[in-house]
Amino acid sequence: MFLKNISGATQIIYKKGFKRVEVPPDGRVDTKDIPDSMISGLITSALFAFEKSSTPLVVFIAVSKVCETIYKMLKKAELAKKFFLVPLFLNELNKPSEAVLNKVERLSPKLIITLNETMLPMRILIKGIRKRLPKTEFLVIEHGILDYSSLKKKLDKNGYKAFQPLLSDYMACFGDYSKKIIERLNPSKKERIKVTGYPLFDGxxxxxxxxxxxxxxxxxxxxxxxxxxxxxxxxxxxxxxxxxxxxxxxxxxxxxxxxxxxxxxxxxxxxxxxxxxxxxxxxxxxxxxxxxxxxxxxxxxxxxxxxxxxxxxxxxxxxxxxxxxxxxxxxxxxxxxxxxxxxxxxxxxxxxxxxDIIDFVDAPALPRLVEFIEDILR
CATH class of the missing domain: 3.40.50.2000 (Glycogen Phosphorylase B;)
Known part of the structure; x- marks a missing residue:
């Protein structure tokens, strides 16, 4: 555990979780009563402090309530025992600032997870991070049923269409329906596209x-x-x-x-x-x-x-x-x-x-997604 003062507040980060603590007027914080086993909360500030260790760091980019929910599920899953998982909150409608890119570069994660790679700000973020951290890989989790009409739309003046190409290194799909579509559009990444189901539907x-x-x-x-x-x-x-x-x-x-x-x-x-x-x-x-x-x-x-x-x-x-x-x-x-x-x-x-569209309808998807992430990080 360690402390880092950030704009009048202290971010306390554990290997098992993190918690935001307001700094009193005297600037001193007593942490002895905060248990190491506390449940991880959500970091609402994009400023992190990270203790360098042999534990792989995974950043989860959260842009919506759905993202928050899946992040919490992953944090509580086995993934949290083997890897240090932290969220980065962004507005998917705003172009990522230089400060955001600097923060990600400072963290130097081994893997970045996102639920959306097609929005322009997210594409800018992915390309910006790749220039700074060429060894960092990306995993995109399918978060909505693929509509063929959306695959025809040009998303920018250069003619980019969704998943053409797949910008992330890996993709976790609902089921065979979307897997076959993404594979057909990205044959070179066929082995990196897996069916995991969708954790949000486990409940x-x-x-x-x-x-x-x-x-x-x-x-x-x-x-x-x-x-x-x-x-x-x-x-x-x-x-x-x-x-x-x-x-x-x-x-x-x-x-x-x-x-x-x-x-x-x-x-x-x-x-x-x-x-x-x-x-x-x-x-x-x-x-x-x-x-x-x-x-x-x-x-x-x-x-x-x-x-x-x-x-x-x-x-x-x-x-x-x-x-x-x-x-x-x-x-x-x-x-x-x-x-x-x-x-x-x-x-x-x-x-x-x-x-065929959402695989494993009778079994939870979260364990399959966790296994996929662990395979990527090995």
Whole structure:
């Protein structure tokens, strides 16, 4: 353990964790009462002090609540016993400053983990760190279902498209669906792309909803996630959403219809609709069926054993089909009705289909991700 004064506060870092302690007026800090076994907190300052040792240092770049959650999971896993894991909090919308690059260079980590390498600030950060620390490697963890429409979009004036090329040295994928796509785009990194599942979904395995319970809920959940970066695709997503709002509440008057907009830009297109906030898992657990624009929510619902349909008027051919798919207005009512009367065998089939996209739906992903990280660091 050691201390380092930073702008009126002291950062206390242990090999097993760290804690932020305010410095009293006299500038003295008594640390004898702070146990070495304390649970690691989140460092909210980007200034770290690191004790040089033989223990490999891994930096986890956190840019969202999702990142924080996965970081905490890794910190509590076996990884924390063998490697020193610290977070670096950044705003993924802001260009990384020279100070940030200096901090990373000072830490000189063996591995940097991120959940997003496609946003411009993150690409700038990766390239900047590579120039300073050529031996430091990167691992990107897939954090959302791959949408083929997003792979077509040019992300900068140079024509860069997502994962073309894969900027990180390694990638942890949801399942075979995304693994095959990334391998096809990056054949030279085929051996460095692994299927691990998604740790954030591990908790869903304990929240499975029985068919009897889902039918008793008498609730239809609609999740809207229009493609905000694509004008034509977004227009069709909005049309599909409006059709749902027009038809479903009238067709199923005995069911409560709830709406969840994943982005504030979606909500403004429907100011008359009240969106339900809170954890998506909580909303899924009280739903009889789910209808969603192509998004990760489809996987979450399927893992929990809830009938779920993909609503996609764009019908992008290379995106996966699920057990229930709605590609036009005339399919809305029949499909929802079918799901409301789903049989157990159909839900088993739904799980098998989803298993290709999010592997190991019946087993936790965290141990597989930890094993992958340990293999990289050996």
């Amino acid at each position: 869903l395995l304990k929240r499975k909803v029985s068919l009897k319970e889902s039918k008793r809920n008498k609730t239809i959940l609609f999740v809207s996630s229009p493609r905000i970066w694509f004008k034509k695709e977004r227009e069709k997503d909005i049309k599909a959403t409006r059709d749902f709002m027009e038809l479903i509440p009238k067709a199923f008057p005995n069911y409560k219809v709830l709406y969840r907009f994943k982005d504030f830009r979606d909500q403004k297109d429907f100011p008359h609709i009240k969106t339900i906030y809170g954890e998506i898992e909580d909303l899924l657990s009280i739903s009889s069926v789910v209808v969603s624009i192509f998004s990760t929510v489809i996987l979450q619902a399927a893992i929990m054993g809830i009938p779920v349909a993909k609503l996609d008027y764009n019908r992008i051919e290379k995106n996966p089909d699920f057990l229930w798919n709605i590609y036009s207005k005339k399919e809305l009512i029949p499909t929802v009705n079918h799901m409301l009367h789903a049989k157990a065998k159909e839900l088993e089939k739904q799980k098998l289909i989803v298993n």
